[in-house]
Structures are given as C-alpha cells and as structure tokens.
Amino acid sequence: MILAHITLPLILYGIFPQFHLLALLVGANISSLDILPTLLRKRSPKDSTAETHAATILHTLFFFIVLFVPFYFGFNLVIALSFMIGGFTHVLIDALDEKGRMLLYPVNKKFYGPRIFTYDFWTYVTDKRIFAVETTLFVAACVVLLVR
Numbered sequence: 001m002i003l004a005h006i007t008l009p010l011i012l013y014g015i016f017p018q019f020h021l022l023a024l025l026v027g028a029n030i031s032s033l034d035i036l037p038t039l040l041r042k043r044s045p046k047d048s049t050a051e052t053h054a055a056t057i058l059h060t061l062f063f064f065i066v067l068f069v070p071f072y073f074g075f076n077l078v079i080a081l082s083f084m085i086g087g088f089t090h091v092l093i094d095a096l097d098e099k100g101r102m103l104l105y106p107v108n109k110k111f112y113g114p115r116i117f118t119y120d121f122w123t124y125v126t127d128k129r130i131f132a133v134e135t136t137l138f139v140a141a142c143v144v145l146l147v148r
Helices: 006-015 023-043 061-074 077-094 128-147
Strands: none
Touching: 006 023, 006 077, 006 128, 023 061, 023 077, 061 077
16 A cells, blocks of 8 residues: 555644654655565566565564664654654554564564455555545545645
8 A cells, every 4th residue: 555655644744743744754664665676576476475575574563663762862752753653554554455464573473464455566556445545545634734
C-alpha cells in the first residue's frame, strides 16, 4: 500500500500537529528500501510470499524502537517519536497483507497479521480493496489537512 505510507503520516500530522512531518514521512517510508532487490529483478518470485521484501529487519517494530535512541540524542524527542510512529504505521499497515510481518521480532520470527490484502508487489494495484483503502486514506488526508 504505497500511497498509505504517505497519506497516513499526513493524517496523523493533521490531527497531531506537534508531530514532525518530515520525521513521520521518513519513518513511514524507510522500510521500503528492502524492495530494491525486487525492483532490480523487475519481477516477483512465483510464490510472492517467499519474496524477501518485508521479511527484513526494516519491517519490524524492533527496528524503529532501536533507532528511537539515536534519533532522540541526535535530534530531539519529537523527531524521535515522529520517526518511530511513522515506522510503526508502515509495519502495521503492511501486516494487513497475506504475508503479515514479524511483529514480535527478535523474540519471534513468525509473521503476524490478519491477511486481508494481497501481497504480490506487482499485482496488488489491481486489488479493488486496496484501491478503496488507498483512495479513502488519500481523501481523508486531504480533508484533515484542509481543515487544519
């Protein structure tokens, strides 16, 4: 859900203006770096849930908890919390797909999530439910930011 990783931080910022918008957006999108191998190959494996994207430490809540400390000391509490919350939104949104995410990593490497949406990176854009969610979040972000 590519657009959701931008619109959800915008919605949060519109509701809670004390957050740092850039830190929210960076936190919500840094996990996407692990899609690079898939993009370089220009195709997903036959079993899309075997793809390495979203199976790395970048897609764990633990990653953002650990980075909170250097962000806090390197910047400030608002930026550190905004980055961590942005990252949490990414991981939790992604946990809604059929693969789930390693929410309890490093204690457990099992993938958790309700498995509502399709996972395959190249075909998810044709899923009507994802389109509806993405559209709703985009409209909500526009409304929240206009009202603000």
